[in-house]
């Protein structure tokens with residue numbers, strides 16, 4: 030009987046695996062914390078499906094109250110106009126939020142050009158390098174290298190010792206392309222990566238072109254292996270099992286890797302490598318935020334606001350940081366987690382690298398984020414073009430040219446769909 034008196038509202042999330050289990054814990058814990066609301070959570074299995082299914086559900090009027098949207102879905106949500114701005118939602122439902130407590134590079138990703146936050150920061154990350162210290166120590170590389178030149182040298186030495194997989198990559202655009210550009214302070218697109226307008230055009234930075242060609246050469250040389258879930262074993266698993274000695278992935282995976290790593294694996298994390306002669310710029314904020322969607326009954330918004338107030342509590346931020354590799358999203362959260370000695374505990378060692386990487390410079394036009402529409406599809410293009418290049422179906426230069434041309438078609442279609450509308 031009690032359950033019937035509660036107001037139900039729905040949340041679709043995209044995280045899966047161990048991170049999806051943590052999302053479920055949030056749902057359970059919120060429901061156990063009060064009697065007024067019941068959050069009903071649905072795992073959509075990936076960020077892109079959470080976004081695509083939400084867009085489809087809108088058309089049928091069956092969208093959830095709230096959805097988890099990844100960094101690069103922000104522009105689609107913003108232009109759709111189908112959301113209740115976070116500030117408005119919270120103030121209308123009687124909550125006061127200390128908005129300026131959010132780490133500014135996190136908050137700004139989800140804010141209008143005037144600084145009004147539209148969605149709620151929840152699980153924030155950045156990309157890092159995971160490093161098998163044991164394997165690389167055997168070839169004299171004591172620390173995670175800073176540069177690609179050092180990575181190449183160490184990988185070659187490891188290969189010479191008979192190691193089958195010195196470096197693993199997959200076809201995820203985020204850590205391999207988008208973050209590469211950010212830390213080298215290179216644009217992904219004109220119009221300040223889209224912040225300046227929907228007429229942005231995608232670009233392939235010459236240094237990325239050189240890098241992508243290097244990756245092909247290193248693959249031919251046996252320094253790089255492709256590891257995708259479709260191929261049977263993804264990056265994280267190959268690394269945790271000690272098969273591949275270096276990979277780049279989200280800091281979000283840190284806890285899951287620690288829990289699944291084979292017993293004697295000695296590993297650490299470092300910042301993404303740079304090419305020599307470049308100054309490091311901050312890496313981009315990744316992960317996702319929570320958007321509350323228009324067109325649901327008012328009572329559901331009371332529930333959503335209560336949930337958002339719940340996850341913003343310091344102990345809930347602590348829960349996220351302890352059970353996943355995500356970073357704290359508030360300044361006070363970061364300070365108290367640091368002061369508690371969290372980063373000195375053996376299982377958390379190296380995790381502060383993500384914060385260092387995010388905060389190493391003030392965000393530039395190239396590193397504050399992306400405001401490009403249809404980016405789910407652009408990432409799929411990247412994956413297809415890389416697959417074609419690494420399997421020898423086309424040259425890397427051809428693949429990059431095709432990626433650029435097709436991406437610009439998607440961007441023009443987005444611009445056309447939202448003709449006359451502007452970024453908030």
Ligand SMILES: O=P(O)(O)OC[C@H](O)CO
Nearest residue numbers: 099100154279281315316
């Ligand atoms: O794996 P996550 O949650 O850190 O997210 C990585 C990227 O930002 C997804 O777009």
